[in-house]
Amino acid sequence: MPVTTRHDPSHREALWELESAFDRGALITVFGACSVEYRGRAASSLGPGDRLLILKPDGAALVHTDEQRTPVNWQPPGSTHHAAVRDGRLRVRSERSSPDETLIVRFSTVHQLSAMAVTGGRDLAVTGSEADLRRRILADPALIEPGFEPTAIERDSAAGPMDVFGVDAAGTPVVLELKRRRVGPSAVSQLGRYVDAVAEERSAAATADDPDSDDPDAADSGTAADASDTDRVRGILVAPSITDRAAELLADRGFEHVALDPPAPAGDDTGADDTDADDADTDDVDADDAPSS
Amino acid sequence: MPVTTRHDPSHREALWELESAFDRGALITVFGACSVEYRGRAASSLGPGDRLLILKPDGAALVHTDEQRTPVNWQPPGSTHHAAVRDGRLRVRSERSSPDETLIVRFSTVHQLSAMAVTGGRDLAVTGSEADLRRRILADPALIEPGFEPTAIERDSAAGPMDVFGVDAAGTPVVLELKRRRVGPSAVSQLGRYVDAVAEERSAAATADDPDSDDPDAADSGTAADASDTDRVRGILVAPSITDRAAELLADRGFEHVALDPPAPAGDDTGADDTDADDADTDDVDADDAPSS
């Protein structure tokens, strides 16, 4: 029996079912009228209403209303669920530590409680990620510009690891920051941090190599403006597109933008029409739902 | 009847129920063995397994496994759900445009289908947000430093709106960037963008006011280093704490950190123990669940 369900159980009955479902490691749904309190990283209060509570065997808890993709309240995986009947009412509490967080759902009525035995794969294969974009570039560096040569990926710097590091045709170091979608100002700043870090590295190495140049004050500037041309580090933002503001910031810093999409996952076959071979009119039935908005 | 449920329905029966539930604007859960395909901003494929599909009347769709807070697959609100029986199997497709996205769930078995009539409030009152932190500062600006005076909130700049803008005791302009939790490098960059924008504004205004200073090249530097002291703009990052790397970047830019938490929502009463008055031993029952990790 992959699922057991109780309709309009008493609060006591609901508790017994929960207890049993916890033991079995089931995925639990509780639909009922409830109020919800949360306290932890922030604090929140949700007044009475019908909601769907989902309790997962990994400790995750979700409270869903009839709207939104995001739960109104939740608890992350790793939490511990407690159920009790208090004052005759079912109460579910989910707690975790570090950070200390508590979610409490108080039911006034339980309409339905289900416990489901979940099996099977949860490995999702996604394409179109930033990693895919990187593979695309490494496979054909000329997509960035003729003569570009990647020398490292995830190369570390004082500001963190850079997506792609390399040199251009003239031997000038180049930092690439990759984004799978249109970018705003923050991506430019991120690129800037990496470029500054590399420029800093190089100017430090240069002064160490060359005892003649003792110019400590001038050396600590991190901007491209006052770096000599030989010390220049290029920054290229690789993304499908860029906002106006980001473009301004990019220009201010003397960085560049290369428009590039993550590789398309080939033909648009969601199987919408032709996966099951027979696409003629069959006795298949259909039902539609347009959102009421 | 707030809930209707079908156990092990035929695929045809499941379709009828879905059709009816769509019409009623119900919150639908379907538990069964299925595969899931997504294509849109990215693309993904999920092999066979038992999952819980949730269809909301606002067009949201969620596919949940027994793990994680985040659904393995989903569709945002505003999507349109279609159900059909194809090749004898229930298939649910959810689509939306801009961006074009399609989610397809193909069931091999439907264990349970429920339709719930959801009513009641979904207004969540949250405390401890960045807005609360801002209110706290505006109520007592001395928390930043003696003599600090806020002059504007969400004041716009070329780099976007600043959380709080003001002047210090010496009349020097100050930009505050607020964060409700510990911050890393990106917050420093964000603050930097605003400070640069204000400094730019002021230097532009100064050259406009003063016809003597025609020094177009020197004026376009955005760093604090070469700005004269009278043109200086202070940047203060207000957050509970800050990472080491962020502290370095902050120092590089000559910015400051003020340690400040969002206001605590008073006593830690999640109602865990004493909300229902009687906290003596009653005949209340308990059940626990520790995550199996």
Add this chain to the structure above:
DNA sequence: TTGTTCATCTCGTCG
């Protein structure tokens, strides 16, 4: 619609 930022972001990965 697009742009920008906050979020109890969540999630992975790497020291």
Add this chain to the structure above:
DNA sequence: CGACGAGGTGAACAA
């Protein structure tokens, strides 16, 4: 654990 960045981020809000 903490730090850092990606994400089909989602969601609110302003232009």
